[in-house]
Structures are given as C-alpha cells and as structure tokens.
Amino acid sequence: MRNPNSLTFSGFMDGVRRRNRGQKEFQQAVGEWAHDVIPWVNDHPRYQGHNLSGRLTEPDRVIMFRVTWADDRGRVRVNKGYRVQHSNAIGPYKGGLRFHPSVTLSILKFLAFEQVFKNSLTGLPMGGAKGGSDFDPKGKSNSEIMRFCQAFMNELYRHIGPFTDVPAGDIGVGGREISYLFGQYKQITNQFTGVLTGKGLSFGGSEIRTEATGYGTVYFMEDMLRHNKQGIEGKTCLVSGSGNVAIYATEKLIQHGAKPVTLSDSGGFIHDPNGIDKDKLAWVKDLKEVRYGRISEYADEFGVKYYPTERPWSVPCDLAFPCATQNEVNEAEAKVLIRNGCKGVSEGSNMGSDAGAIAVYRASKILYGPAKAANAGGVAVSGLEMSQNSMRMSWSRKELNTHLGDIMKGIHERCVEYGSDRGGYVDYLKGANIAGFKKVADALIAYGAN
Numbered sequence: 060m061r062n063p064n065s066l067t068f069s070g071f072m073d074g075v076r077r078r079n080r081g082q083k084e085f086q087q088a089v090g091e092w093a094h095d096v097i098p099w100v101n102d103h104p105r106y107q108g109h110n111l112s113g114r115l116t117e118p119d120r121v122i123m124f125r126v127t128w129a130d131d132r133g134r135v136r137v138n139k140g141y142r143v144q145h146s147n148a149i150g151p152y153k154g155g156l157r158f159h160p161s162v163t164l165s166i167l168k169f170l171a172f173e174q175v176f177k178n179s180l181t182g183l184p185m186g187g188a189k190g191g192s193d194f195d196p197k198g199k200s201n202s203e204i205m206r207f208c209q210a211f212m213n214e215l216y217r218h219i220g221p222f223t224d225v226p227a228g229d230i231g232v233g234g235r236e237i238s239y240l241f242g243q244y245k246q247i248t249n250q251f252t253g254v255l256t257g258k259g260l261s262f263g264g265s266e267i268r269t270e271a272t273g274y275g276t277v278y279f280m281e282d283m284l285r286h287n288k289q290g291i292e293g294k295t296c297l298v299s300g301s302g303n304v305a306i307y308a309t310e311k312l313i314q315h316g317a318k319p320v321t322l323s324d325s326g327g328f329i330h331d332p333n334g335i336d337k338d339k340l341a342w343v344k345d346l347k348e349v350r351y352g353r354i355s356e357y358a359d360e361f362g363v364k365y366y367p368t369e370r371p372w373s374v375p376c377d378l379a380f381p382c383a384t385q386n387e388v389n390e391a392e393a394k395v396l397i398r399n400g401c402k403g404v405s406e407g408s409n410m411g412s413d414a415g416a417i418a419v420y421r422a423s424k425i426l427y428g429p430a431k432a433a434n435a436g437g438v439a440v441s442g443l444e445m446s447q448n449s450m451r452m453s454w455s456r457k458e459l460n461t462h463l464g465d466i467m468k469g470i471h472e473r474c475v476e477y478g479s480d481r482g483g484y485v486d487y488l489k490g491a492n493i494a495g496f497k498k499v500a501d502a503l504i505a506y507g508a509n
C-alpha cells in the first residue's frame with residue numbers, strides 16, 4: 060500500500076510550478092533539489108509528515124522596494140531593490156547582493172533557496188538569503204555607484220542586522236560596493252556592527268574573504284581528485300568569467316601547478332594556450348579590479364585570440380571551472396567538454412550548469428562539484444568574519460586559509476557520505492542536496508509547525 064506521507068517528484072513539482080508561475084530559474088533550482096531529496100524523504104520516515112519540502116520551497120519573506128538615486132547629470136533614476144529571506148532555521152539570514160540588469164525575483168529566489176543548503180553544508184550556523192537590484196554598474200562613475208549603494212541601503216537597513224540578516228557581495232558587488240553600503244548603514248543606525256561581510260580590512264573585514272570562493276572551488280576539485288587518487292598539477296583548466304570568483308580560482312590553479320588557459324566576460328572569452336601565469340593574472344586583476352575594463356583587452360596585451368560572444372567550453376581541457384553566471388554550461392556544451400577530454404567540473408558560479416548539462420555529467424560519471432558544495436568557501440569565510448566581528452578579534456591569513464581548506468574537506472566528506480553508490484561513484488549533487496537538507500530539516504522538525 061502507498062505510504063500516505065510519500066510524495067511523487069512530478070506531483071510536487073506541479074505544485075511548485077503552480078505557486079511560482081513564470082519563475083523558471085526558481086523552478087529549475089527546486090527541481091534539481093527535489094530530484095534527490097524527495098526519494099530520500101520517502102525512504103526516511105522521520106522526515107515525513109512535517110511538510111518539509113513545502114516549507115522549504117516557500118521563502119520566509121520577500122522584500123521589494125524602490126531605489127531612487129541621482130546620476131552625474133542630475134537626472135533622477137529608479138531601480139528595483141530586493142531581499143529574499145528564505146530560511147533562518149539554523150542561523151541568521153546570510154547571502155550576497157547582486158547588482159546586474161538581468162536580476163529578477165526568480166533569479167534571487169533561486170539564489171536564496173540554494174544558499175540555505177549551501178550554508179547548511181558549511182557546518183556553520185547561517186540561514187539563507189539573497190538580494191540585489193537590476194541596477195547596471197557597467198559604465199557608471201564611482202560617484203554614481205556610491206549614490207546608488209547609499210540609496211539601496213536607505214531601505215535595506217530596516218531589514219538586516221548582525222543577528223537578523225547579514226548580506227555580502229555577489230555579481231556586481233565587490234569590496235567597493237560593500238564599503239559604500241556599510242558606511243551608509245553605520246551612518247543611518249549609528250551602530251558599528253558586523254552587518255555585512257566582505258568589508259575592508261581596516262573596518263572589520265576578514266583576510267582571504269576576497270579570495271575564498273575562487274580558492275574554495277579549486278580546493279573542492281582537489282578534494283574530488285584526491286578521492287580518486289589524482290592531483291591537479293599539470294592539468295589544463297578552463298575558467299569562465301573574470302570577476303572575483305574567476306580571478307581567485309585562476310590564482311589558486313596557478314599556485315598549485317595547474318594550467319588555466321581561458322577567462323571570459325559577457326562579451327566573449329580569451330584563449331591563452333601557453334597558460335595564464337602569475338604576471339598575466341596580476342595584469343587581469345588591475346584590469347578588472349582597478350580599471351573595470353573588458354577581457355578582450357587581454358588579447359591585445361598578450362597577443363592571444365579573443366572569441367567574441369562565445370563561451371570557453373569548446374577548448375580541449377582536463378578540468379572546467381564555470382565562474383561567471385547561472386546556466387552558463389548547457390547540454391550541448393557539456394557533451395563537447397567531455398568529448399574533448401574533460402574529467403571534472405567544479406562550479407564557482409551558482410547553478411553554473413543547466414539541467415541538461417548535469418544529466419550529461421551524471422551519465423558520463425565525471426567528477427561534478429555542484430555550486431552548493433564547490434563554491435561554499437566564500438560564505439564559509441563570511442561566517443568566520445561574523446564570528447571575528449562578534450568577538451572583536453581577527454584571525455591571520457594563514458589561520459583562515461587553513462579553516463577554509465578544512466571546511467571544504469568537511470563539505471566533500473558530507474557529499475561522499477550521502478552521495479556514494481555501491482560501486483563507489485560519488486554523485487556530489489545528490490550528496491550536497493541531502494546533507495544540506497538534513498540539517499535544516501532537523502531544525503524545522505524540532506520547531507514544530509513553524
């Protein structure tokens with residue numbers, strides 16, 4: 060007889076689609092999660108009868124607001140502002156802010172949803188949230204960015220706090236923007252608290268926060284390789300993006316003897332067959348972090364080929380690191396990667412691979428580190444920044460790098476525990492989904508109907 064508490068994947072997803080019409084990224088993220096979590100719940104009676112999947116797919120709160128600011132010509136401009144507070148079951152809401160013209164409620168809902176399970180996987184007490192705006196920082200002056208950040212905080216400050224919700228950076232929000240946001244929060248509230256992470260070192264920021272997501276993505280790949288008795292040295296690697304995550308993934312690859320050969324931005328990608336070395340990367344850091352230039356300039360500077368409008372996945376490689384944006388590897392591109400010899404993918408970007416690409420990775424049994432696990436290093440070091448702010452102390456760069464490596468190892472172990480089949484194949488996405496879910500679910504069960 061059918062267990063009255065058991066769910067079917069298709070029945071559950073019909074309900075999700077009905078309640079979240081038109082929100083295709085959110086539906087996609089929930090679908091990838093439910094694919095693993097629903098069968099697991101059906102096999103584990105303790106997790107039945109609490110409507111955990113229903114409770115965990117509805118955000119606690121969605122805040123939407125108008126952001127009004129003046130540009131350099133004195134014109135009044137309006138953007139949309141959002142904060143999606145998805146779950147604070149295991150700690151204060153925590154997750155980045157994204158400033159990009161493609162931002163929609165669906166994208167922020169998918170990111171907040173994923174953040175809940177990623178944060179749970181780190182082992183630190185953090186809930187999940189995400190926010191941002193459709194504001195486009197490209198082509199804006201420093202003063203315009205500052206005025207926008209201040210206007211954004213004029214509303215956001217009501218909804219955040221060190222024990223309530225602690226935002227951080229994401230696409231379009233780096234150290235400069237976090238500093239403007241923090242300055243405005245301090246001004247409005249007259250409080251100096253750890254309300255944002257990714258701050259400057261002179262005002263409560265943490266060593267290696269800037270590097271942590273990119274470094275962690277490489278550490279996770281190394282953990283997967285080590286589990287298969289291999290190493291990263293000498294491997295040809297594709298990296299997409301040229302922002303925060305891409306730059307520091309590339310830096311760690313170089314430090315550990317791998318050979319990164321591509322970088323990209325929304326205009327196209329460069330292929331440097333000789334490898335991007337330390338000096339070339341220093342030039343890229345200046346280009347992207349100081350001059351806010353385009354990756355096409357690398358081709359002119361170093362005499363390599365630039366491929367406008369294309370993504371790097373057709374270049375033969377051993378390993379791939381999507382580090383730009385969601386759905387940047389599709390099914391056809393995943394097939395090309397594998398045909399060209401790729402043996403592993405570690406996602407710096409959130410939902411970097413679409414459902415078709417994931418099916419290809421799973422069918423060919425390559426190493427696939429999903430974002431939830433592979434890019435959790437950034438939020439983990441943010442969690443450590445929160446601890447340092449609370450204790451009014453700071454750990455050294457060396458100590459934090461050791462913590463980061465240990466946290467990534469812990470995530471890897473949890474994925475192996477919940478994602479291994481009898482033949483020894485590790486489905487890291489399944490492992491991450493179930494391990495991330497279990498901790499949050501235990502808290503919800505303890506809270507009762509809440």
Ligand code: NDP
Nearest residue numbers: 229230231272300301302303304324325383384408409437
């Ligand atoms: P940045 O803004 O620093 O860099 C983003 C990079 O991706 C840029 O090179 C940008 O190019 C490119 N990009 C953005 N949108 C697109 C697009 N639609 N198509 C092609 N390229 C695009 O952001 P981050 O490096 O911080 O974030 C990159 C990814 O990593 C995101 O998915 C983010 O959610 C994820 N992530 C970031 C964390 C962090 O700590 N920063 C933590 C965990 C995940 P262009 O300049 O042309 O827009």
